[in-house]
Amino acid sequence: MLKIDSHTHILPKKLPNWSTKFGYGDFIYLQHHKKGFAKMMRGNQFFREIRDNCWDPDVRIEEYRQFSTQIQVICTIPVMFSYWAKPMDCLDVSRYLNDHIVKVIEKHPKNYIGLGTLPMQDTALAVKELERCKRIGLKGIQIASNINNENLNEPRFFPVFEACERLGMAVLIHPWEMMGEKHMQRYWLPWLVGMPAETSRAICSMIFGGIFERLPALRVNFAHAGGSFLSTIGRIQHGFNCRPDLVAIDNAVPPVNYLGKFWVDSVTHDPMMLEYVVKLVGSKRVTLGSDYPFPLGDLEIGRFIEETTLTHQQKEDIFHNAALEWLAIQDEELKA
Numbered sequence: 001m002l003k004i005d006s007h008t009h010i011l012p013k014k015l016p017n018w019s020t021k022f023g024y025g026d027f028i029y030l031q032h033h034k035k036g037f038a039k040m041m042r043g044n045q046f047f048r049e050i051r052d053n054c055w056d057p058d059v060r061i062e063e064y065r066q067f068s069t070q071i072q073v074i075c076t077i078p079v080m081f082s083y084w085a086k087p088m089d090c091l092d093v094s095r096y097l098n099d100h101i102v103k104v105i106e107k108h109p110k111n112y113i114g115l116g117t118l119p120m121q122d123t124a125l126a127v128k129e130l131e132r133c134k135r136i137g138l139k140g141i142q143i144a145s146n147i148n149n150e151n152l153n154e155p156r157f158f159p160v161f162e163a164c165e166r167l168g169m170a171v172l173i174h175p176w177e178m179m180g181e182k183h184m185q186r187y188w189l190p191w192l193v194g195m196p197a198e199t200s201r202a203i204c205s206m207i208f209g210g211i212f213e214r215l216p217a218l219r220v221n222f223a224h225a226g227g228s229f230l231s232t233i234g235r236i237q238h239g240f241n242c243r244p245d246l247v248a249i250d251n252a253v254p255p256v257n258y259l260g261k262f263w264v265d266s267v268t269h270d271p272m273m274l275e276y277v278v279k280l281v282g283s284k285r286v287t288l289g290s291d292y293p294f295p296l297g298d299l300e301i302g303r304f305i306e307e308t309t310l311t312h313q314q315k316e317d318i319f320h321n322a323a324l325e326w327l328a329i330q331d332e333e334l335k336a
């Protein structure tokens with residue numbers, strides 16, 4: 001069965017020293033301190049160690065083939081978003097990363113599909129880079145769950161979503177700059193608590209802000225099975241019902257009406273939760289995802305899905321139909 005992994009991250013092997021080039025800021029750079037490994041440095045601070053499966057397309061293909069996966073959707077690592085930087089500098093970083101992803105997909109058209117990154121802190125530049133992403137062969141873009149702490153329903157971001165709909169570019173929303181991060185450094189809480197909350201924040205902002213209502217053809221996928229959104233949909237709907245004066249101020253459509261309108265990936269690490277997610281949004285809206293190559297990801301790439309009670313058809317949807325529809329790719333395109 002064809003497997004498309006809709007959520008994976010990649011970096012170029014070499015990154016310019018942008019802090020030196022621009023003369024400020026803690027941009028990420030790589031220290032290749034031993035063969036096959038590199039340290040991601042944020043300024044002088046160690047961020048995380050990565051392996052060659054983070055940058056070497058061939059090593060990756062070999063690894064994911066072991067889990068019968070043929071195609072990865074690749075995008076950058078959220079720490080590279082650089083929304084805090086000066087807009088032109090973020091554009092520079094974005095272009096570098098996007099051009100690299102295009103090189104990878106051009107060399108391995110059967111194994112990779114690419115998503116770009118945008119300088120979201122400047123709407124005009126973001127739309128310009130989005131249009132370029134489309135021209136150079138990317139199928140969509142990845143953006144963060146908030147932009148410098150502004151929610152995605154802010155009117156200034158609307159033209160970007162509008163352009164995504166117009167150009168037919170898919171959107172992956174990925175949690176980053178997690179709320180409360182400063183106050184929960186211990187126990188990896190920004191990743192375990194902050195990330196799921198961030199994704200729910202993004203979905204709620206887009207629903208209540210009327211983004212999906214105004215852009216019905218916009219195709220959005222939310223990482224990590226939508227974070228805590230789906231497991232708290234009862235509460236969210238109840239809040240909408242009991243306090244419309246607080247919740248329904250920009251959009252009168254109930255949140256449950258949007259179940260099945262957007263996509264989520266399968267990164268739940270839990271067969272029962274995945275079955276529940278499928279029940280809520282339908283198997284055509286759940287894309288196989290791994291978060292490869294990071295340890296918090298599902299590095300067996302959906303093996304647990306085989307063990308669920310989902311039907312063959314539902315598994316087929318998750319393994320490829322849902323991603324093909326999200327990315328608006330025809331089956332034939334991949335076989336060509």
Ligand SMILES: [Zn+2]
Nearest residue numbers: 009174223291
């Ligand atoms: Zn991820």
